[in-house]
Every structure is written in C-alpha cells, then in structure tokens.
Amino acid sequence: MSRDQLWVPSGPRQAAGTTHTVENVPPAPPDQNLYLEDPVLVDLVRREEIEWVHDRAVNVGEIVGSARMRELARVANHERPTLRTHDGVGNRIDQVDFHPAYHEVMAATFETETHSLPWTVDEPGGQTARNVLYYLWNQAENGAVGCPNCMTWAIVPLLRSDPEIGNRWLDKIVAPGYDPRPAHVDDKAAISVAMAMTEKQGGSDVRANTTRAVPTGNGREYLITGHKYFVSAPMGDILLLTAQTDAGVTLFIAPRILDDGTRNNIRIQRLKDKLGNTSNATSEVEFEVAVGYRIGEEGRGIASFVKHMTHYIRMALATGSAGIMRRAVTSAIHHTTHRKAFGATVRDQPMMQNTLADLAIESEAALLLGTRVTRAADDSASMESAELLNRILVPIAKYWNCRRASSVTLEALECHGGMGYIEDQPIPLLYREAPLNSVWEGTSVIMGLDVERSLLRTPETGDALLDEIKLAAGANRHLDTYVTDLERELLRARGDFEPHARRLMTMIAKATQGSLLLRQSTPAVADTFCASRLGGEWGNEYGTLDQDADTLREIVDRAALT
Ligand SMILES: Cc1cc2nc3c(=O)[nH]c(=O)nc-3n(C[C@H](O)[C@H](O)[C@H](O)COP(=O)(O)OP(=O)(O)OC[C@H]3O[C@@H](n4cnc5c(N)ncnc54)[C@H](O)[C@@H]3O)c2cc1C
Structure with missing residues (x-):
C-alpha cells in the first residue's frame, strides 16, 4: 500500500502515528469516596445511630474508592499466588508467595480494623458499624476481605466460647495490623x-470428615492426620x-508454627486454579500428624462451629454480596453516563434508565437486608425478638443476597457493552466473584x-420474622397481599418445609426487603420494588419495570455517586 492510499483522519492530528481521535470513551473514575458520595449509606449510618463509625467509614470510603486501590485489586487478582513446597535444598517450606499488591490490600483491610471492630470498641451497634466498613471493602476487593479478613473476624465468638484455649490467640487476632511472616504467634x-x-x-x-485427631495426653493437645x-x-x-x-466431629486449632519454632506438619499439596477470587490462595x-488444640467439647464441633462462627460469616456474606452489587451498579452508571449512542447519553435513554433503576433497587434492597440482620445481632443481647429474628434471617439474607449478586453483575456487565468483558474494568472481577x-x-x-x-425447633423465629415484615403493614397494597400469601404458604409447608424451602426463603427475603424499603427508603424506590418484586409488575429480567420515566430517573440519580 502506498502512502497515498492511507486513510488520514480529517480532524486535528493527535500525535504522530495516531489513526483516530479517541472520543466517547468513559474515563477511568477519579478518586472517589465511596462512603461520602453514597447518600444512602451516609443516611443509614445516621438512621442506625452509629455516627461513631462515620470517621472510620470516611477513611475506608476514601481508600476503597481510590484509583490506587482499584489498581491494587486488579493486580492482586491478575498476578496469582504461587506455591513453593520446598526450598532450594529440598526442605519442605509450604510457602505461598503473593504479589506485593495482595499484601498491600491485606494490610489496608486489617489496618482499618474491619476484622475486629465489634469486638474491640465499646460503642452501641458494633456489628452494624462493622457491616458498613465491610460493605465498603467489598466494593474494592473481595479475595482479601471476603476470606482471611472475615475468618479472622468471625473466629472471635468461637474463641470466646472457650476462653481457656481461645485466650491464647484472641489479643493478636483483634490487634490492628497485618504481618505475613511465617513466624510464631508470640513474635507477631x-x-x-x-x-x-x-x-x-x-x-x-x-460429618463425613475422615481426618482423625488423637489426644496426646497433654491437656488439649492432639495429633491430627488427614486431608x-x-x-x-x-x-x-x-x-x-x-x-x-x-x-x-470436633474443632481444633492448628498453629502454623509450633511453640518450639518449628513448622507444624501441615503440607500444602497444591493451589487450586479457580474461576474467580484469584487473589486468595x-x-x-x-x-501429617500435625499438632492441634481442641476447642470446645469432643463431638460438639459442628454445633459449636455453626453457632459461634459460621453464623457470623453468613451474616457478613449477605452484606459482602450487597457490596458487590453496589460496585456493579455504580460502575454501570459511571459507564453509561460517559457513553453516547445514537446521539444521546446512554444513561438517559429509556431502556437503560429502566435497567439502571431496576439494578439500583435490587442493590439498595440487598444493603437493607444485610444491615437488618447485623442490627438484630447487635440487639440480641437485650431483646429476645432480635435474637430470634437474627437466627432465622441470617441464612435467608445469605441465600438471597448471594444469589442476586450474580444476576446484578451480569446485567451491569451488559450495561458496559463490550468493555464489560475487558479486564481493565472492575466488572469482570465482580462477575467472577459474585457466585x-x-x-x-x-x-x-x-x-x-x-x-x-429454626422453624421446627424454635417456631417463635417464624413469628419474629412475620412481626418484622408487618411493621410496614398498610404502607403498600402489594406487600399486604404478599404477606397474606406468604403466611398461607408457610402454613401449607408446615411439617414438610424442605421441598418448598427455596421458594419460601425467596418469598420471605423479598417481603422483608419490601418492608424495609417502605420504612427506610424513598417512595420511588420502595413502591417500585413492591410493585415489581411483590406485585408481579415485572418481567423477571432487569429493565422490565412498569414505571414512569420521572420515577426511574429519580431512582437512578439516587444510586449514582454524588
Ligand atoms: C473458592 C472457594 C474457597 C473455599 N474455601 C474454603 C475454606 O477456606 N475452607 C473450607 O473449609 N472450605 C472452603 N471451601 C469449600 C466450600 O465451603 C464447599 O465447597 C461448600 O461448603 C460445598 O461443599 P462441597 O463442595 O463438598 O459440595 P457438596 O456438599 O458436595 O454439594 C454439591 C451440591 O449438592 C447440594 N446438596 C448438598 N446437600 C444437599 C441436600 N441435603 N439436599 C439437596 N442438595 C444438597 C449442594 O447444595 C450443592 O449444590 C471453598 C470453596 C470455594 C469454591
């Protein structure tokens, strides 16, 4: 091809060698404070009367909304951890190496005390406050905060349930900071x-576990063999x-480094090649005859674990998924705000307004549901009804929010067009993380x-649930009819709940979200949610709301970062 045949752009040349002008491409978001720029979250902190966490949330909001954290999250997931089983001369070392970006994310999550807040502060609403920080962190990176940080947070009630053994580690667990060195606990x-x-x-x-533990005769010490x-x-x-x-089945704690400074016989065979969550090894x-210390009674491991630890993690995951949804929604709004198609901004076009509004109500409903269970956890000590509500609503919120996250990230991905499929954007990360x-x-x-x-052993949990939902009785006809249907269905399933469990959990989750939105959100959001999710005025796909343009715009504007 001769030079005469080359196409030359008609506009001003950008720089030597360019073929076109780059335009109509959404810029990378600036540094944002994901707390301060989210009026719904700021309002939640005020409504829940946890203003004492405001300054902490401002700090976390700034970290998680920074361009630096976005890049750290991208790199930490792109540069996967690797396993070194042996050192250069053949000694077993079982060392996982991470990119420095991972360590920086980990340090930031632990330094903000997201792993310890309710256990260390003497303020009301500790769980609800920690929930705010956790929600924010899940908008930045999920591998570090969703796993090691969350495990470290959730083990505290379990260790407290058996202080004789738990006290060995408690202080170091709730201490702010992160130290990845393979060293004895006393040296950290x-x-x-x-x-x-x-x-x-x-x-x-x-219960199908085959790993065996044999007592050594030395107090709580056992030798453990299995995989x-x-x-x-x-x-x-x-x-x-x-x-x-x-x-x-019994619970044990196995330290990585033993009291004599040697490595415990815990052998890492391989790292899994995962669909997502790739920053987390x-x-x-x-x-192999590893040393472990028994926590709680022999044979009571599952009950103790579920009550004192899993329940807390499930509670956190409900809000973690709400954070994933929130990030997907704000990313979709950002992209469509800065993208034009057919001569108009994509965000303002009717079908996109409908889709974004639909995603926004789903995301806000998820936040309120996740927050409600943490508030119930906070109130449990003084209110039996709160304890009952927390008991039954945690698995429902975990089920529903975690399920919704995949559909929300998928729809948000499509809002980005082809860019949604590209790793420069946060969406692919969220999409793979969501399930x-x-x-x-x-x-x-x-x-x-x-x-x-819960319903079989403590039927009062069902009453606590219905009492909570009915706090919005009379506020919306769709909710009222839905609650009548729900009560009838619960009655029908009495004694035979299992085959209907998912349908009933779905109904309970949606009714609770409708009730919460009616009490805590705007009429535009709450009424649209109730009409679509409870009243059947919805096509079961995002973007199928039966709502007027002004209401849709109001909902999207509310969800956008300010
Ligand atoms: C990325 C990742 C990280 C993980 N990290 C950890 C970790 O750090 N520590 C850890 O201990 N575990 C971890 N897990 C494991 C995880 O907790 C288990 O995968 C999960 O509990 C499911 O167990 P399973 O894989 O054996 O599936 P199964 O129990 O075999 O389930 C298979 C299917 O059967 C269904 N099923 C089971 N029981 C019933 C029933 N009664 N009725 C109807 N259906 C049923 C399940 O719902 C599921 O759909 C991790 C998993 C993943 C994906």
Whole structure:
C-alpha cells in the first residue's frame, strides 16, 4: 500500500502515528469516596445511630474508592499466588508467595480494623458499624476481605466460647495490623486465621470428615492426620479445622508454627486454579500428624462451629454480596453516563434508565437486608425478638443476597457493552466473584435446611420474622397481599418445609426487603420494588419495570455517586 492510499483522519492530528481521535470513551473514575458520595449509606449510618463509625467509614470510603486501590485489586487478582513446597535444598517450606499488591490490600483491610471492630470498641451497634466498613471493602476487593479478613473476624465468638484455649490467640487476632511472616504467634503483633473444614468426600456434610485427631495426653493437645480439600488463606497463622475423635466431629486449632519454632506438619499439596477470587490462595492441604488444640467439647464441633462462627460469616456474606452489587451498579452508571449512542447519553435513554433503576433497587434492597440482620445481632443481647429474628434471617439474607449478586453483575456487565468483558474494568472481577458467596459457608440448599431447623425447633423465629415484615403493614397494597400469601404458604409447608424451602426463603427475603424499603427508603424506590418484586409488575429480567420515566430517573440519580 502506498502512502497515498492511507486513510488520514480529517480532524486535528493527535500525535504522530495516531489513526483516530479517541472520543466517547468513559474515563477511568477519579478518586472517589465511596462512603461520602453514597447518600444512602451516609443516611443509614445516621438512621442506625452509629455516627461513631462515620470517621472510620470516611477513611475506608476514601481508600476503597481510590484509583490506587482499584489498581491494587486488579493486580492482586491478575498476578496469582504461587506455591513453593520446598526450598532450594529440598526442605519442605509450604510457602505461598503473593504479589506485593495482595499484601498491600491485606494490610489496608486489617489496618482499618474491619476484622475486629465489634469486638474491640465499646460503642452501641458494633456489628452494624462493622457491616458498613465491610460493605465498603467489598466494593474494592473481595479475595482479601471476603476470606482471611472475615475468618479472622468471625473466629472471635468461637474463641470466646472457650476462653481457656481461645485466650491464647484472641489479643493478636483483634490487634490492628497485618504481618505475613511465617513466624510464631508470640513474635507477631497481629495474626490472621484460615479455616479447614471441607474434605474431598463431603463439604456440606462435614460429618463425613475422615481426618482423625488423637489426644496426646497433654491437656488439649492432639495429633491430627488427614486431608482438607479447600483451605483458603493457608498462610494464616492459625488454622481452624474439624477432625473426628471417638466422640465425633470436633474443632481444633492448628498453629502454623509450633511453640518450639518449628513448622507444624501441615503440607500444602497444591493451589487450586479457580474461576474467580484469584487473589486468595485456595489450597489442598494434608495434616501429617500435625499438632492441634481442641476447642470446645469432643463431638460438639459442628454445633459449636455453626453457632459461634459460621453464623457470623453468613451474616457478613449477605452484606459482602450487597457490596458487590453496589460496585456493579455504580460502575454501570459511571459507564453509561460517559457513553453516547445514537446521539444521546446512554444513561438517559429509556431502556437503560429502566435497567439502571431496576439494578439500583435490587442493590439498595440487598444493603437493607444485610444491615437488618447485623442490627438484630447487635440487639440480641437485650431483646429476645432480635435474637430470634437474627437466627432465622441470617441464612435467608445469605441465600438471597448471594444469589442476586450474580444476576446484578451480569446485567451491569451488559450495561458496559463490550468493555464489560475487558479486564481493565472492575466488572469482570465482580462477575467472577459474585457466585462464590452462595457456595462457601453453605450453599443455598444448606441455608434452606438451616431455616427449616429454626422453624421446627424454635417456631417463635417464624413469628419474629412475620412481626418484622408487618411493621410496614398498610404502607403498600402489594406487600399486604404478599404477606397474606406468604403466611398461607408457610402454613401449607408446615411439617414438610424442605421441598418448598427455596421458594419460601425467596418469598420471605423479598417481603422483608419490601418492608424495609417502605420504612427506610424513598417512595420511588420502595413502591417500585413492591410493585415489581411483590406485585408481579415485572418481567423477571432487569429493565422490565412498569414505571414512569420521572420515577426511574429519580431512582437512578439516587444510586449514582454524588
Ligand atoms: C473458592 C472457594 C474457597 C473455599 N474455601 C474454603 C475454606 O477456606 N475452607 C473450607 O473449609 N472450605 C472452603 N471451601 C469449600 C466450600 O465451603 C464447599 O465447597 C461448600 O461448603 C460445598 O461443599 P462441597 O463442595 O463438598 O459440595 P457438596 O456438599 O458436595 O454439594 C454439591 C451440591 O449438592 C447440594 N446438596 C448438598 N446437600 C444437599 C441436600 N441435603 N439436599 C439437596 N442438595 C444438597 C449442594 O447444595 C450443592 O449444590 C471453598 C470453596 C470455594 C469454591
């Protein structure tokens, strides 16, 4: 091709060698404060009377909304951790190496005390306040905060349930800071936690564990032999695990470094090649006569773990998924605000307004549901009804929010057009992250079994639930009719809940969200939610709201970062 045949752009030349003018491409978002620029969240802090967390939330909001954190999250997930089983001369070292970006994210999450807040402050509403920070962090990076940070936070009630053994580690667990060195706990200012329950032959069914623990005769010390098929964050300083004793499944803590300074016999076999959550090293591990210390009674491991730890993690995951949804929605709004098609801004075009509004109400409903269970956790100590509500609503919120995250990220991806498929954007990361929360800490089915147990053993939990939903009675005709249907369906399923569990959990979740929105959000959001999700004025796909243009615009404007 001769030079005469080359096409030359008619506009001003950008620079030598360019072929076109770059235009109509959304810029990378600037540094933003994801707390201060989110009026819904700021309002929630005021309404929940946890203003004491405001300054902390401002700090976290700034960190998670910074361009630097966006880049760290991208790199930490792109540059995957690698395993070195041996050193250069053949000694076993079981060391996972991470990119410095991962360590920086980890340090930031632990320094903001997202792993310790309710346990260390003497303020009302500690769980609700921590929930705000956790929601914000899940808008930045999920591998570090969703796993090691969350495990470290959630093990505290379990250790407190058995202070004789738990006190060994508690102070270091709640200490602010992050120290990834493979060193003895006494030589560290702060430590982190990993969890090893799942085995090859059974994950949901932990009773199927084959790992064995034998007492050494030295107090709570046991020797543990067996395998674990999923151990995320294996660089944790202590591993919580289940193993069989003669009395059944029992909980143990295995330190990575023993009191004599040698490595415990915990062998990392390989790191898993995962769909998402790639910053977080998930490993397969073998315990070869490893030292562990029993927590709680022999044979009571599952009950103790569910009550004192899993319940908390499930509570956090409900809000973690709300954070994922929020980030997907704000990213979609940002992209469509700065993109034109057919001569108009994409955000303003009718079908996109409908879609963004639909995503926005889903996201806000998820935040309120996640917050409600943490508020109930805070109130549990003084109110029996709150304890009952928390008991039954945690698995429902975990089920529903975690399920919704995938559909929201998928729709938000499409809002970005082709760019939504490209790794420069946050959306691919969120899209791959979204399904995980509904798998770990119990799948949807396991949540259904948990709800069934609550209703059978403590029927008052069902009353607490209906009382909560009915706080908005009379505020919206769709909700009123839906609650009547729900009560009838619950009655119908009495004694035979399991086959109907997912349908009923879905109904309960949506009714609770409708009730919360009617009490805590704007009429535009609440009425649109109730009409679409409860009243059937919806096509079960985003963008199918039956609502006027002004209302849709109001909802999208409310969801946009200011
Ligand atoms: C990225 C990642 C990280 C993880 N990290 C950890 C970790 O750090 N520590 C850890 O211990 N585990 C971890 N896990 C494991 C996770 O907790 C388990 O995968 C999960 O609990 C499900 O167990 P499973 O894989 O054995 O599936 P299964 O229990 O075999 O379930 C398979 C299917 O059967 C269904 N099912 C089970 N019981 C019933 C029933 N009664 N009725 C109907 N359906 C049923 C389930 O819902 C599921 O759909 C991780 C998993 C992933 C994906």
